[in-house]
Amino acid sequence: MSEILARVEHRDDIALIVVDNPPVNALSQAVREGLNRAVVEIAADESVKGAVLVCAGRTFIAGADIKEFGKGPLEPSLPDTIATMETLQKPIVAALHGTALGGGLEVALGCHYRVIDRGGQVGLPEVTLGIIPGAGGTQRLPRLTGIEQAIELITSGKRIGAEKALAFGIADKVVDGDLTAAAIAFLKEKLSAGEAVVPVSARPVGKVDQTRIGEQIAKVTKKARGQLSPVKAAESVANTATLSFADGMARERAIFEELVASDQSKALRYAFFAERAVSKVPGLEDAEAKEVRTVGIVGAGTMGSGIAVAFADAGMRVIMSEMSGEAADAGRDRIDRIYADQVQRGRLTEDMTAERQMRITIAVGLEALAGADLVVEAVFEDLDVKKDLFARLDGILAPGAVLATNTSYLDIDAIAAATSRPDSVCGMHFFSPANVMKLLEVVRAAKTDDRTVKTALDLARRIGKVAVLSGVCDGFIGNRIWAAWRKQAEFLVEDGAYPEDIDAAVTAFGFPMGPFAVYDLSGLDIAWAQRKRHAATRDPAARYVEIPDRICELGRFGRKTGAGWYDYSGGGAPAPDPSIRQMIEAHRDEKGIVPQHFTAEDIQRRMRATMVNEGANILAEKIAHRPLDVDMVMLFGYGYPRWRGGPMFEADLVGLPQILEDVREMCAAGGHGFAPSPLLVELAESGKSFADWAEDK
Numbered sequence: 001m002s003e004i005l006a007r008v009e010h011r012d013d014i015a016l017i018v019v020d021n022p023p024v025n026a027l028s029q030a031v032r033e034g035l036n037r038a039v040v041e042i043a044a045d046e047s048v049k050g051a052v053l054v055c056a057g058r059t060f061i062a063g064a065d066i067k068e069f070g071k072g073p074l075e076p077s078l079p080d081t082i083a084t085m086e087t088l089q090k091p092i093v094a095a096l097h098g099t100a101l102g103g104g105l106e107v108a109l110g111c112h113y114r115v116i117d118r119g120g121q122v123g124l125p126e127v128t129l130g131i132i133p134g135a136g137g138t139q140r141l142p143r144l145t146g147i148e149q150a151i152e153l154i155t156s157g158k159r160i161g162a163e164k165a166l167a168f169g170i171a172d173k174v175v176d177g178d179l180t181a182a183a184i185a186f187l188k189e190k191l192s193a194g195e196a197v198v199p200v201s202a203r204p205v206g207k208v209d210q211t212r213i214g215e216q217i218a219k220v221t222k223k224a225r226g227q228l229s230p231v232k233a234a235e236s237v238a239n240t241a242t243l244s245f246a247d248g249m250a251r252e253r254a255i256f257e258e259l260v261a262s263d264q265s266k267a268l269r270y271a272f273f274a275e276r277a278v279s280k281v282p283g284l285e286d287a288e289a290k291e292v293r294t295v296g297i298v299g300a301g302t303m304g305s306g307i308a309v310a311f312a313d314a315g316m317r318v319i320m321s322e323m324s325g326e327a328a329d330a331g332r333d334r335i336d337r338i339y340a341d342q343v344q345r346g347r348l349t350e351d352m353t354a355e356r357q358m359r360i361t362i363a364v365g366l367e368a369l370a371g372a373d374l375v376v377e378a379v380f381e382d383l384d385v386k387k388d389l390f391a392r393l394d395g396i397l398a399p400g401a402v403l404a405t406n407t408s409y410l411d412i413d414a415i416a417a418a419t420s421r422p423d424s425v426c427g428m429h430f431f432s433p434a435n436v437m438k439l440l441e442v443v444r445a446a447k448t449d450d451r452t453v454k455t456a457l458d459l460a461r462r463i464g465k466v467a468v469l470s471g472v473c474d475g476f477i478g479n480r481i482w483a484a485w486r487k488q489a490e491f492l493v494e495d496g497a498y499p500e501d502i503d504a505a506v507t508a509f510g511f512p513m514g515p516f517a518v519y520d521l522s523g524l525d526i527a528w529a530q531r532k533r534h535a536a537t538r539d540p541a542a543r544y545v546e547i548p549d550r551i552c553e554l555g556r557f558g559r560k561t562g563a564g565w566y567d568y569s570g571g572g573a574p575a576p577d578p579s580i581r582q583m584i585e586a587h588r589d590e591k592g593i594v595p596q597h598f599t600a601e602d603i604q605r606r607m608r609a610t611m612v613n614e615g616a617n618i619l620a621e622k623i624a625h626r627p628l629d630v631d632m633v634m635l636f637g638y639g640y641p642r643w644r645g646g647p648m649f650e651a652d653l654v655g656l657p658q659i660l661e662d663v664r665e666m667c668a669a670g671g672h673g674f675a676p677s678p679l680l681v682e683l684a685e686s687g688k689s690f691a692d693w694a695e696d697k
């Protein structure tokens with residue numbers, strides 16, 4: 001038996017149950033055992049009139065111990081522990097601070113009252129792990145908040161602050177200062193008022209509006225895009241309208257058991273840990289980061305402005321450099337617009353934006369950056385321009401300052417070579433809009449030293465990004481995989497699918513948007529200009545799909561021009577355009593291609609196989625070091641559904657022989673430069689997975 005992680009202390013006639021399981025007081029078996037014992041002890045002790053449940057350290061219980069999932073039941077179970085707490089005939093007050101999440105909030109709901117520190121938060125994030133609250137959360141929460149609010153909270157998995165918790169009836173009091181003292185005072189008030197001890201499970205469910213519940217479940221289903229847990233969670237909450245507490249609990253348990261064993265939950269748990277592991281790069285444990293107080297940014301265009309906002313939002317001082325007063329003014333306007341938009345969406349108040357805007361200075365000329373500890377370059381994608389700029393920055397910045405480029409495909413080794421400090425040069429590839437998108441690729445060039453990599457990774461963490469380390473190659477991890485898929489998507493169009501078929505299959509897979517809707521949103525003209533630049537050096541034998549060029553020749557550059565692959569004249573969603581259909585068909589005739597029929601599943605299999613195959617090449621070339629690095633790029637930069645874990649994780653679940661078969665089928669259908677990755681072949685044929693490969697390394 002492991003040590004017991006909940007102890008009982010006495011304050012006159014009040015017992016304190018203290019949970020102490022760092023770092024986040026997760027409900028391991030030892031904590032559950034401790035809670036059970038504490039309740040039994042308090043029940044038997046006649047000198048104790050009531051109890052306060054409080055946690056040591058930075059937070060109240062943050063939930064079940066996710067590492068125990070899938071290890072089979074370890075007694076006592078959490079529902080049993082909470083049921084035991086509810087049988088106590090003496091009141092228990094939960095004293096919440098930090099983040100009372102999941103099973104932690106469920107334990108608090110098993111108490112008779114809840115007081116919360118003003119800075120505390122509560123939430124039931126289980127759906128984000130592919131499960132539903134499994135210890136009464138779906139049955140007790142609606143008894144405090146009403147069904148509608150409970151569906152909202154549980155299906156979103158979002159946390160709410162203390163004041164909201166009070167308004168929703170989850171907390172009974174918001175307190176400041178010494179939490180334990182405040183909870184004891186609250187309990188004493190209740191004891192002297194002689195209030196009856198009523199467990200939450202015995203309270204009635206408020207007003208029930210079945211039509212409204214039906215509407216909510218339909219909305220949740222649509223938003224979940226194939227993810228099961230939010231839908232099941234809503235259904236379980238809705239059960240409180242028709243089932244007794246005991247029956248509702250039994251249903252909740254059954255759904256929980258089913259989901260915890262599902263692939264979706266495995267994938268989401270993997271994503272939870274991978275998201276945290278991704279910035280802990282093996283080999284960099286001893287590296288020391290440079291302290292970054294001031295960040296410089298060269299270029300106040302769309303990317304530069306978004307990057308500046310990302311830093312300012314995290315409380316950092318930013319100095320931007322532009323080439324002229326006019327360009328600086330335009331940059332300032334862009335930043336103002338980003339903040340105005342945030343205010344309009346209700347994300348920030350005017351005061352908050354004013355404070356953030358003041359952290360950003362825009363100057364003319366590079367000299368203003370002299371005091372920066374790290375500079376991010378975000379100018380036009382032209383190698384000579386960047387080389388020249390880096391040489392000049394090298395002369396201006398203090399020795400040891402880090403120089404990062406936001407390039408998405410240029411050779412960072414060549415850029416670094418233009419300076420006298422290639423060891424302090426790296427890539428910091430942001431995704432647009434840079435203040436919103438969570439992904440940041442930190443690119444290590446041949447001479448980049450550990451200190452520089454660590455500095456960029458730490459900085460990324462400070463501004464709330466998920467940073468993934470990549471090596472230098474065309475497109476790094478994300479754009480390289482995306483480009484491989486984009487090519488296959490165009491081949492599919494030539495071979496018989498329509499853009500809307502592909503987009504529908506991709507969104508049914510769980511992506512927020514299909515590739516053709518994405519192209520239209522980001523604009524077709526830049527890629528067209530790039531194709532024209534590369535036309536002379538293109539391999540004439542390689543398969544080339546001319547349709548995107550034809551579309552651009554019509555002045556259809558996507559949403560911004562009202563038309564692209566789709567028609568936007570209706571104003572709203574992308575509408576399939578008959579003239580594009582005709583163009584595609586004429587093009588097939590011209591090339592003598594007999595169109596085939598592709599089902600949504602064919603399209604999805606090809607997409608996944610393409611991504612996994614390219615991911616395997618990227619791993620073999622050591623551009624990405626771990627399968628989880630590839631997965632996190634695809635999740636946070638490209639909208640790969642989190643409940644699938646990412647292409648590499650999903651490939652392991654599907655089985656690599658199946659993926660290899662899909663790849664070979666595509667090659668047989670006219671691979672056009674597409675060949676099975678040697679690493680994929682090796683693993684599939686030796687019965688290994690990417691996870692095995694990562695472990696063997």
Ligand code: T1G
Binds near residue numbers: 101
């Ligand atoms: N189980 C195991 N380990 C956990 C954990 C958990 N629930 N939560 C955090 N950790 C580890 C984490 O991996 C990291 O480890 C360290 O703690 C610090 O975390 C029955 C079944 C609480 C808001 O989903 O949201 O209850 O990397 O870096 O930024 O219905 O952690 O240092 O080795 O994230 O201050 C529901 C998950 C579970 C909460 C703190 N609960 N945790 O954030 O630190 S399901 C959750 C968080 C459940 C019941 C069901 C955050 C945090 P390492 P951190 P942080």
